[in-house]
Amino acid sequence: MLRGLVHVLAWALATSAAVTLSWWGVHTVMAGTAYDPPRALPITAGGATAKGTGAPLTSSTERPEASASPRDTPAPSPKPTPPKPAATRPGPSLTATAPSPSAPSSSRVKSYDTAGGRAVFDLGQTSAALVSATPGAGWSMQVFKTETWIRVEFSSGADRVSVFCTWHDGPPRVEIVNY
Known part of the structure; x- marks a missing residue:
């Protein structure tokens, strides 16, 4: 009886270890990858405002208009969604978007919609961070990161859409490649 109890105790300790x-x-390997929970912007009862400034947050696709007070800012008009590219493509196509050189803040959050999904980056002056990446219906996603670039790849069957964010030789820039 005592011998069986010792075996069970040894098994339990080995299994726990x-x-x-x-x-x-696994926790060590996965720390700092796309599996970390996404960062969210705070939303207040009176609308979204920049932390500590009282100024309203703006859409990542629009520039705010200069006004005397936050109440004078008109509500942003909804933007039409871009058309989805055709499912068959003869070859890779490239769309490049460079950050504005006159950006007033040290970072900005910008969203990129593709046929495969949406990638959101926090673009600083000398680096960038992935805020979130969401695949579209029927698409899967993979994220690849290094110290000087981030790649988000959406795939569905033979179709591939990659969103590259690079900053190795200057300010961050984003390129969207459809395969």
Whole structure:
């Protein structure tokens, strides 16, 4: 009886150690990847405002108009969604978007809609960070990161759409490639 109890205790300790070691290894590898929870902007009861300034947040696709007070700012008009590209493409096509050199702040959040989904980046003056990436219906997604670029790849069957954000030789810039 005592011998069986010792075996069960040894098995329980070995299993606990193995599970703990496995969890720690996976947690260490996955830290800092796209699987981290996305950062969200705070929303207040009176509308979204920049933290500590009282100024309203603006859409990532529109520039705010200069006004005397935040109440004078007109509501942004809804933008039509861009047309989806055809499912068959003869070859890769390239769309490039460079950040504005006259950006007043040190970073800005910008969204890029593609046929495969949406990628949102926080573009600083010398680097960038992925805020979120959401695949469209029927599409899957993979994220690749290094110290000087981020690639978000959306795929569905033979179709591929990659959103590249690079900053290795200057300010961050985003390119969208359809395969």
